[in-house]
Amino acid sequence: MSGAETPGGAAGVDERVVLAGIPLRNAVLTASGTFGYGTEFAPFLDLTQIGGFVAKSLTLEPRFGNPPPRIAETPAGMLNAISIENVGVRAFLEEKLPALPEGVVVIASAFGTAPEVYAELVARVSAHPRIAGVEINASCPHVKAGGIEFGQDPKLLAELVRTVRAATQGPLLVKLSPNVTRIADMARVCEAEGADGITLINAVQAMEVDVERRRPVLSNILGGLSGPAIRPIALRMVWQAAQAVKIPICGVGGITDASDAVKFLLCGATAVQVGTTNYLDPGAAAAIARGIADYAQRHGFARVADLTGALDARRG
Amino acid sequence: MSATTTGIESRSAPLRTRARVISNEPDGRGRTLRLAVPGWPGAIPGQFLMLGPGAEAGVARRDPLLPRPMAVYRDLGVVSGAAEPSIEVLYRVVGRGTTLISEAQPGQSIPLVGPLGRGFPVAPGPGLALLVGGGTGIASLYELARALLRAGRPVLVLLGARSQDDLIGRRDFEALDLELVCATEDGSHGVAGRVTEPLAERLRRAVGEASGASRAGIEVFAVGPTPMMRACAGIAAELGVRCLVSLENPMACGFGVCLGCAAPRAEGGFSLVCRAGPVFDAREIAWEGLP
Numbered sequence: 001m002s003g004a005e006t007p008g009g010a011a012g013v014d015e016r017v018v019l020a021g022i023p024l025r026n027a028v029l030t031a032s033g034t035f036g037y038g039t040e041f042a043p044f045l046d047l048t049q050i051g052g053f054v055a056k057s058l059t060l061e062p063r064f065g066n067p068p069p070r071i072a073e074t075p076a077g078m079l080n081a082i083s084i085e086n087v088g089v090r091a092f093l094e095e096k097l098p099a100l101p102e103g104v105v106v107i108a109s110a111f112g113t114a115p116e117v118y119a120e121l122v123a124r125v126s127a128h129p130r131i132a133g134v135e136i137n138a139s140c141p142h143v144k145a146g147g148i149e150f151g152q153d154p155k156l157l158a159e160l161v162r163t164v165r166a167a168t169q170g171p172l173l174v175k176l177s178p179n180v181t182r183i184a185d186m187a188r189v190c191e192a193e194g195a196d197g198i199t200l201i202n203a204v205q206a207m208e209v210d211v212e213r214r215r216p217v218l219s220n221i222l223g224g225l226s227g228p229a230i231r232p233i234a235l236r237m238v239w240q241a242a243q244a245v246k247i248p249i250c251g252v253g254g255i256t257d258a259s260d261a262v263k264f265l266l267c268g269a270t271a272v273q274v275g276t277t278n279y280l281d282p283g284a285a286a287a288i289a290r291g292i293a294d295y296a297q298r299h300g301f302a303r304v305a306d307l308t309g310a311l312d313a314r315r316g
Numbered sequence: 317m318s319a320t321t322t323g324i325e326s327r328s329a330p331l332r333t334r335a336r337v338i339s340n341e342p343d344g345r346g347r348t349l350r351l352a353v354p355g356w357p358g359a360i361p362g363q364f365l366m367l368g369p370g371a372e373a374g375v376a377r378r379d380p381l382l383p384r385p386m387a388v389y390r391d392l393g394v395v396s397g398a399a400e401p402s403i404e405v406l407y408r409v410v411g412r413g414t415t416l417i418s419e420a421q422p423g424q425s426i427p428l429v430g431p432l433g434r435g436f437p438v439a440p441g442p443g444l445a446l447l448v449g450g451g452t453g454i455a456s457l458y459e460l461a462r463a464l465l466r467a468g469r470p471v472l473v474l475l476g477a478r479s480q481d482d483l484i485g486r487r488d489f490e491a492l493d494l495e496l497v498c499a500t501e502d503g504s505h506g507v508a509g510r511v512t513e514p515l516a517e518r519l520r521r522a523v524g525e526a527s528g529a530s531r532a533g534i535e536v537f538a539v540g541p542t543p544m545m546r547a548c549a550g551i552a553a554e555l556g557v558r559c560l561v562s563l564e565n566p567m568a569c570g571f572g573v574c575l576g577c578a579a580p581r582a583e584g585g586f587s588l589v590c591r592a593g594p595v596f597d598a599r600e601i602a603w604e605g606l607p
């Protein structure tokens with residue numbers, strides 16, 4: 001839990017970072033699909049105390065997800081196969097965004113089945129003054145058509161990023177799938193096609209079985225694994241992507257506390273997203289932001305931004 | 317994504333806090349966990365909490381990871397001599413999370429988020445309220461029974477379980493001023509057989525004897541395993557009686573953001589059990605689509 005305030009320990013540390021051209025008051029965002037449309041968290045934390053949040057992935061039309069069971073707990077993590085259930089772009093812009101307090105940084109997440117669909121969505125959301133930037137979800141691990149294929153095939157990914165880039169001048173992040181052999185290749189494609197930043201990772205494709213009933217635990221059979229179980233995989237991918245590209249990286253995967261978050265920064269991330277942890281501790285993101293500032297101060301960093309890539313990776 | 321609204325929305329926002337364990341004692345095959353919860357605003361009968369899977373140790377727990385949904389069994393308020401409000405959770409040890417909760421010692425703290433969800437509507441009037449509890453579903457009915465009594469309703473509670481020791485919470489219900497019928501499958505306590513049998517009989521009799529407002533106001537409130545709730549809904553529907561249920565789908569967050577708890581609606585689409593429910597009118601649910 002993250003109840004206690006850190007007693008002014010981090011005074012003097014500059015917590016601001018710039019991610020894909022988006023100025024953030026601190027390096028902690030919350031991940032798409034784990035933070036609803038923001039207002040759900042109002043009882044638990046001050047939304048202006050975090051860097052911002054990525055809203056649930058949107059489709060052009062409202063969409064219902066998979067039948068239950070949609071989730072299952074697994075060792076140090078969980079599986080989900082929700083399948084981008086969302087209110088659709090119109091309700092998001094007209095109802096969800098206006099319900100948020102001023103000063104909250106909102107990044108919209110877009111999902112589609114064809115590059116043109118993503119482009120239309122991105123054009124519509126990025127035109128809205130309350131939207132700081134767009135993240136395209138090229139990596140949903142359990143929607144059959146679209147999503148994951150874009151994140152897995154470098155040619156499709158290039159076409160997707162190119163088409164979306166043409167549709168917006170605003171900050172554009174591409175969220176990549178971990179379900180690939182060479183993440184660095186995918187990161188290079190994003191950079192070459194003009195993305196402003198990369199978010200990784202989405203959930204890792206996985207499954208679980210109920211042996212007594214001899215059935216998969218999820219109705220969809222396959223799902224996405226998230227939570228602490230995937231953190232070392234996410235860290236490795238952030239590290240590899242950071243070696244391959246110059247555009248900023250937003251690290252996601254299994255972050256539960258400030259120390260986890262700092263690992264991503266040291267491996268080359270400019271900012272991080274907190275995902276599954278929001279479910280068990282809806283105030284966690286704000287506490288993690290404070291904890292990062294404390295870390296920076298204890299280690300003599302004047303700016304949180306200076307932690308990015310500060311890993312000492314010499315051997316021995 | 318749900319338009320529903322049989323359940324009653326809370327007056328107060330949920331809080332996220334650490335609850336302190338006051339006691340954690342066996343009750344037959346179940347256990348009663350009493351917690352002191354600073355700032356607890358009180359719950360509507362039928363609301364629930366998300367309880368961390370066990371007491372906090374020095375380091376944050378990462379396995380098991382997710383909190384466990386638990387009904388607010390008894391909402392005790394500030395009992396004399398105490399500084400903070402206290403509540404009780406009535407639970408059964410069925411897996412890793414509840415095993416860890418059963419090991420929590422007095423004085424330790426457990427992360428808690430709540431009260432969550434929509435609770436039972438409680439209307440005054442002469443209509444008989446038949447409360448049917450099976451297994452751990454019994455926990456959702458105690459405060460409901462008290463609220464119905466306060467509203468002046470005649471209340472009949474029917475509890476069902478495999479055997480006597482599975483009738484958790486029975487003594488607390490016995491202490492209330494209401495008629496209690498217990499059914500055990502092995503006949504070790506009360507009538508032998510399933511609780512749906514005395515329900516069908518008593519409901520038929522109540523409908524037959526009543527007229528006017530007391531006939532129209534008869535309601536069934538059923539909480540327990542899905543097949544039990546579905547059977548109760550069927551019995552009530554046959555007699556034209558409203559049946560309210562409380563679903564127990566697996567949950568990750570409890571406040572509407574993971575979308576993991578969706579239940580299929582009779583009219584198509586899904587309702588989030590944690591937010592639109594857990595209390596629903598049985599007719600809102602597409603029962604065949606529940607796992």
Ligand SMILES: Cc1cc2nc3c(=O)[nH]c(=O)nc-3n(C[C@H](O)[C@H](O)[C@H](O)COP(=O)(O)OP(=O)(O)OC[C@H]3O[C@@H](n4cnc5c(N)ncnc54)[C@H](O)[C@@H]3O)c2cc1C
Nearest residue numbers: 384385386387406407408410411412413414452455564565
């Ligand atoms: C709104 C709501 C209120 C609830 N209130 C209570 C309560 O007051 N008292 C109580 O004892 N339990 C209650 N439950 C059920 C309780 O949450 C589960 O028993 C608990 O999460 C199991 O955790 P575990 O780690 O011990 O079991 P796990 O290791 O997660 O699972 C062990 C076994 O229990 C089954 N199981 C897991 N979750 C559920 C569930 N939600 N319903 C039925 N079976 C399940 C699993 O399929 C598995 O077979 C409630 C659930 C909901 C959704």
Ligand SMILES: Cc1cc2nc3c(=O)[nH]c(=O)nc-3n(C[C@H](O)[C@H](O)[C@H](O)COP(=O)(O)O)c2cc1C
Nearest residue numbers: 031032033057080137201202226227253254275276
């Ligand atoms: C229930 C659930 C729903 C999710 N929905 C989305 C989504 O709509 N769009 C998206 O880009 N990522 C989605 N994700 C992935 C998360 O944003 C994140 O990338 C992933 O869970 C790894 O981070 P974590 O381990 O911190 O949760 C979802 C994750 C979960 C657990």
Ligand code: FES
Nearest residue numbers: 567570575577590
């Ligand atoms: S439990 Fe997360 S949405 Fe209901």
